[in-house]
Amino acid sequence: MKQTFLDLRNNLIEFLRTFGAFQLFFLRLLRYSPEILTTRLGLVVKQVHNAGAQSLVIIMVCGLFVGAVLALQAYSNMSKFNAEDWTGVAAAFALVKELGPVMTALLFAGRAGTALTSEIGLMKATDQLSAMEMMAVNPVRRVLVPRFLGGVIAMPFLAAIFSAVGLYGAHLIGVEVFQVDVGSFWQQIQLTVEISDVNEGIIKSIVFGVAASLIAVWEGYNTVPTAEGVGHATTRTVVITAITVLVFDFMITAAMI
């Protein structure tokens, strides 16, 4: 009993310590960000391209199918009340406010996030980060900050692409398959979805972009520098990002209602 309590206490202390270090790490990244954005923009652009290009195809494919399935569900329910015209609206709300940002963040974690973690982890395991330190180059500034910023910048665009492709998927099912009138399909969306709904999606994707990129570079930087350690770190990136994104999603939604 006493042992359990002690274990619990130690775990809590360990957690708080890690969390504190994590916050300091975040501040360090932020401190170098303006400088890197102004003087080393090329490094950031390269990372936006990396993160974006890696995730683009899966995000488009998944967006298409998520939009399509939303339209299927919406149509089969709405048609019971003769409200087929609202198929597009239901899909649009779900995509823009929830599934666009959330699914994009999860897919990003699985594709670009794991790539970031393993890349940085391997750089650490093969002494590349130490070598930079020895060349008087700060690896946080030179390696981590551009990768972090690349992810932060790519995420909102990826989420927007996800939603846009998703709407097209909904259109295919609603209009092409179930013959909902194309005019009312799009007009209902235009009339009902407010700019504030779009903003909610944008805010979410920015927050998720920061969270997913931060977790990916943190896990890479703190990898136990062995092959096994890199494997563990990439797994943790996916799991921790997924949990964080879903928790934040709930909190942001609750705050904006």
Place this chain on the structure above:
Amino acid sequence: MSFRLSFAPSTDLADEKLGENSENLIEIRALKYSRGHRAIFDGLNLTIRRGEITALMGPSGTGKTTLLRLITRQLIPEEGVIYVDGVDISTLNQSGLYEMRKRFGMLFQNGALLTDLSVFENVAFPLREHTKLSNRLIRHIVLTKLHAVGLRGAADMLPAQLSGGMARRIALARAMVMDPEILIYDEPFVGLDPISLGVIVRLVRRLNDVLGITSIVVSHDVEEISAVADRSFLLSDGKVAASGSPDELRTANSELVRQFMHGMADGPVAFHYQAPGYEEQLLGRDIE
């Protein structure tokens, strides 16, 4: 301070004021460092003279790489002081530390080339980060350094396409590119064929003599290192077990030194890591 071995270093003058003798570039006193519960260094004293080639030798796992990381403050000792050119490095802040490191060039044990850059860009990396030289000039400098290690033809390759020995030679070119005052080599001779080995040994010697660089070379290769070093330190059990010129070491009458210099399996350093009896274990008796 008592040394278990008869051949104890006498060059380390305990009362001399640290950092004041300008002949000494690096001075280490009473250094203590542990990994987990294992003390890697416990009371290490060591002095590296300006302009010399100093060899660090010792059985695998004695902490030679660790010592290099302590000297360059990639690791922080638990106790003891390290002076580099008269400055106690524990007093340096981040920018002071980086300024100090710009005077070092370090060849890592496994090369540590940046995997996402070509060979050329790897060697150019410190120049691009720290100078505003024109592309033309950078190209000139990088090609000269690549030529010195015999790999000018590999400029466009990626690190993944290099063999281990080639990678280490590129890393050497990168370590020299900023014309450092102090060059640290962690096992530079491993994995080189006899021809490149000869070239690299002579290169180490020449850099030292012509450019007046101070060199620290970690090596197991008693023959090669004896040929080039001015002074050698043999590390064992967290201390300097012996020091002196290669000839002094070769003729030393300490058992440990003899064992190491002549590569004998039996002696004070056990070849085998601590283990249960061989026969017992093979017959499975230790399990019962």
